[in-house]
Each structure stands twice: as structure tokens, then as C-alpha cells.
Amino acid sequence: MSNHDIELTINGRRFAGSVEARKTLSDFLRIDAGYTGVHVGCEHGVCGACTVIVDGRAVRSCLMLAVQVNGAEVKTVEGLAAPDGTLHPAQQALRDEHGLQCGFCTPGVLMTMAVLTAGNAKPSEESLLAALSGHICRCTGYQGIRRAVKRLAGENL
Ligand code: FES
Ligand code: FES
Known part of the structure; x- marks a missing residue:
């Protein structure tokens, strides 16, 4: 089977690879590029654990x-905190409100929160919760995540 050469930016670093046409972005990021913060749960678009940011989305x-990401800018949870280690506001909010237990859903939840608050956007609590309805968490009962969203919305309003 023939491979395809791709070149992209992951968390600010150039990365070149050669991939089979059928390889998913999640497998590429985890196996080829080593970003295992990309979690794979359902593998069919339901759980949200594998969410990453591609060209701002x-x-x-x-x-x-x-x-499909040839030439794109990709961000994974590993690239969310500032270079000096300062947590992204979404990370800080989840941490402060105990919005995780096992942490499996957490990278995906964080990436969705990060997109909604990018560029100092001021999303409402309702729009944050609506976006997070696409993320399944099997541990927290969502209460800590809801509190984190509330805090994040409050910080941005
Ligand atoms: S692993 Fe991608 S949505 Fe569940
Ligand atoms: S913290 Fe375990 S799945 Fe959400």
C-alpha cells in the first residue's frame, strides 16, 4: 500500500511523516507523533475524547x-499550557473545580473549552455546556465539569 507524505505543525513544531491514506488523525498523533494525550475511546465520533484543534476548530x-491535515496547524492537549507551564484557563478551571477523575475524557473536554474561549471570547455558560454535550464522561457525573464551565464563563464575562 502506498504512503503519502504529510507535513504539518503540531503544538508549534513542524512535523513531517509518511502515512497510509487510511490512517486516522488520532492514530497518527498518538502513534507516529507521540502525542498520547489524544485519547481514543469510541473511535466513531461519539465520545469526544479524541478532540483536537485543527486550524482553530x-x-x-x-x-x-x-x-487531511497536510499543511495544517494542529494543537493537542500537550500544547495547551503556556511554555512556562502556566495552565490554560480551562485547565485551571477543571483543576480548581475537580472536574476530572480518571482523566480519560479530559483532553477532549479541554480542547473544546479552549476553542470556545480562544482570543478572549466570552462564551455564555449555556453555549459552553451545549458544546460539552458532545463529550462523554463516565466518572464525574458531570458536576465538576459543570462547575468548571461556570467558573470559566464567569471569568470571561
Ligand atoms: S474516540 Fe473519537 S469521538 Fe470517541
Ligand atoms: S474523568 Fe473519567 S471519563 Fe471523565
Whole structure:
């Protein structure tokens, strides 16, 4: 099977690879590029755990092919905190409000929150919760996540 050469930016770093046309973006990021913060749960677009940011938009990386991100800018949870380690406001909010237990859903939740608050956007609590309805968490009962969203909305309003 022939491979395709791709070149992209992941978390600010150039990355070049050679991938089969059928390889998903999630497998590429985890296996080829080593960004195992990309979690794979359902592998069919339901759970949201694999969410990453591609050219500023939150996407489910299990539903995208690696060849589709040729030339794109991709951000994973590993690239969310500032270079000096300062947590992204979404990370800080989840931490402060105990919005995670096992952490499996957390990277996807964070990437969606990060997109909605990018550029100091001021999303309402309702719009944040609506976006997060696409993320399944099997541990928290969502209460901590809801509190984190409230805090994040409050910080941005
Ligand atoms: S692993 Fe992609 S949505 Fe569940
Ligand atoms: S914290 Fe375990 S799945 Fe959400």
C-alpha cells in the first residue's frame, strides 16, 4: 500500500511523516507523533475524547484522516499550557473545580473549552455546556465539569 507524505505543525513544531491514506488523525498523533494525550475511546465520533484543534476548530481526530491535515496547524492537549507551564484557563478551571477523575475524557473536554474561549471570547455558560454535550464522561457525573464551565464563563464575562 502506498504512503503519502504529510507535513504539518503540531503544538508549534513542524512535523513531517509518511502515512497510509487510511490512517486516522488520532492514530497518527498518538502513534507516529507521540502525542498520547489524544485519547481514543469510541473511535466513531461519539465520545469526544479524541478532540483536537485543527486550524482553530475543534475536531474529532478519530473521524479525520491524517492526510487531511497536510499543511495544517494542529494543537493537542500537550500544547495547551503556556511554555512556562502556566495552565490554560480551562485547565485551571477543571483543576480548581475537580472536574476530572480518571482523566480519560479530559483532553477532549479541554480542547473544546479552549476553542470556545480562544482570543478572549466570552462564551455564555449555556453555549459552553451545549458544546460539552458532545463529550462523554463516565466518572464525574458531570458536576465538576459543570462547575468548571461556570467558573470559566464567569471569568470571561
Ligand atoms: S474516540 Fe473519537 S469521538 Fe470517541
Ligand atoms: S474523568 Fe473519567 S471519563 Fe471523565
